[in-house]
Amino acid sequence: MKKTLIFGILLFSLYSCGNEENNDIKKEEKVEKQATQLPLVQTNKAKKKGFIHKISIQGSIESTQDILLNTEMSGIINEVSVSAGDRVKAGQILISMDAALINANIQELISQLEFARYMRDKQVALFEQELGSEFDKKSAENQVTSLESKLNTLNIQQSKMIVKAPFDGTIDQVFAKRGQLAAPQMPLMRLVNTEQTEVVASVSEKHFKNIRKGTSLKINFPNYDLSPIESVVSSVGSFIEPTNRTFTIRAKTTNKQGLMPNMLAELEIIDFNVDSGLVVSSKSILKNAKNEDYLWTLEQTKKGTYKVEQVFVNKLKVYQGEALIENNQKISDGMLIIEGGARGITKKDLVRIK
Numbered sequence: 001m002k003k004t005l006i007f008g009i010l011l012f013s014l015y016s017c018g019n020e021e022n023n024d025i026k027k028e029e030k031v032e033k034q035a036t037q038l039p040l041v042q043t044n045k046a047k048k049k050g051f052i053h054k055i056s057i058q059g060s061i062e063s064t065q066d067i068l069l070n071t072e073m074s075g076i077i078n079e080v081s082v083s084a085g086d087r088v089k090a091g092q093i094l095i096s097m098d099a100a101l102i103n104a105n106i107q108e109l110i111s112q113l114e115f116a117r118y119m120r121d122k123q124v125a126l127f128e129q130e131l132g133s134e135f136d137k138k139s140a141e142n143q144v145t146s147l148e149s150k151l152n153t154l155n156i157q158q159s160k161m162i163v164k165a166p167f168d169g170t171i172d173q174v175f176a177k178r179g180q181l182a183a184p185q186m187p188l189m190r191l192v193n194t195e196q197t198e199v200v201a202s203v204s205e206k207h208f209k210n211i212r213k214g215t216s217l218k219i220n221f222p223n224y225d226l227s228p229i230e231s232v233v234s235s236v237g238s239f240i241e242p243t244n245r246t247f248t249i250r251a252k253t254t255n256k257q258g259l260m261p262n263m264l265a266e267l268e269i270i271d272f273n274v275d276s277g278l279v280v281s282s283k284s285i286l287k288n289a290k291n292e293d294y295l296w297t298l299e300q301t302k303k304g305t306y307k308v309e310q311v312f313v314n315k316l317k318v319y320q321g322e323a324l325i326e327n328n329q330k331i332s333d334g335m336l337i338i339e340g341g342a343r344g345i346t347k348k349d350l351v352r353i354k
Contacts, residue, residue: 038305039351042340043298044281048333051279053272053319059201059219061253061263065167065193071097071182073160084174088165088191095176095188099161106154113147120144169193192261197253198234199265202246210271211236217251218268229253233269272317274324278331281339282323285315296345298336298353305350308338 075097082094120140126132169191176188199219203211213236219229237248251267253259284295293315298306314326331337336353338345345351 039345039349040341040354041298041338041345041351042354043336044284044339046278046280046331046333046335046337048276049279051272051274051277051317051319051322051324052270053317053324054268055203055207055271057201057203057267057269059199059265059267061197061259061261061265062200063192063194063261064196064198065169065191066261067166067191068187069094069163069166069189069191070184070187071095071160071163072184073097073157074181074183075099075161077176077178077180077182080174080176080178082171082174082189084171086171088169088171090165090167092165093162094165094171095163095182097161097163097182099158102154102158102161106151106158109147109151109154113144113151116140116143116147163188165191167191167193168195194259194261195254197256197259197261199231199251199253199267201249201265201267202241202244203249203269205240205245205247207269207271208240208247211249211269216270219251219253220266220268221263222266223264224258226256226258229256277316277324278327278333279322279324280313280331280337282318282321284337284339284342285313285323285325286342296338296342297331298338298351301350305352306336308345308347308349308351310347 077095078098079096080094081092081096082088088094120137120143123132123137123140127134127137170193172190172192174189175186176182182188211233213233215233217231217233219231221228231251231253233249234252235250240247280295285293286295287293292312294310294312296308297311298308300306309330311328311330313328313331316324316326318324325331338351341351341354
């Protein structure tokens, strides 16, 4: 009888323990099942770091020395000394024109001037001997002065019958031909100095307050196999173009090889820069019905899930997937924030991290 009672007690104990273990397992399974039903989110961290904002605009290369050469005097072209592609030095003769008529006039004036000087000297001598009048002396002196002035004018005209290079550069195009009549309104050739270039761009007026002389920029050449150029804004226009509401900026590209006028360039300009600020992923910032910006921060619970908190923020700038926000007491450096999967989350929700 005693053995039967003891055996029954043992069986009851084993049955009770088994039920307790099964209940614990069921509870754990229930917790796990509940956890798997929680919203799954992607996270990122808020960071205290430097932040820059850049704008990208298109511009073009211009040469500061790119001109069409003309002649100041009309004449028949005797010789064209250069061809397209030739390198020339400042002062080098490029085109010579027929100056025969001017040369003949110069020789005639030289003869007249020699005689006028002879007559002037005679009149001066007579006046000093009180044998001639002051009027005759003044007339002779004036004649010499007049002829000297005319000769000087002809010499200047003679010098204009040749066209010289005003600066070092490359002959890009030649329009003049030997035997052709050159005239002041007719371009003779194009001279370009590609070592003196700059990039010119039109910028929207909304960026005017953020771009100044000395502002850093990078010049890229998307259509050419050329390395970028680091430069600064050398000048800022003081006029807003009324047709497209833009102003002009320029930046030097001096001594950069391979640049030609009208090449397409792309400018990256830093228009905003802070050394340290609160930066979050731009994807984490949402808007409510009142158009207010907010994000969700996360705090881990004892069960391994995360409790969410809605924090309203003031977004200052956004650039390349990052947003600079105003310092917020509820957000600290390294705090977890929801970056993806935040749609539909409410303030009382628990979530799990993907």
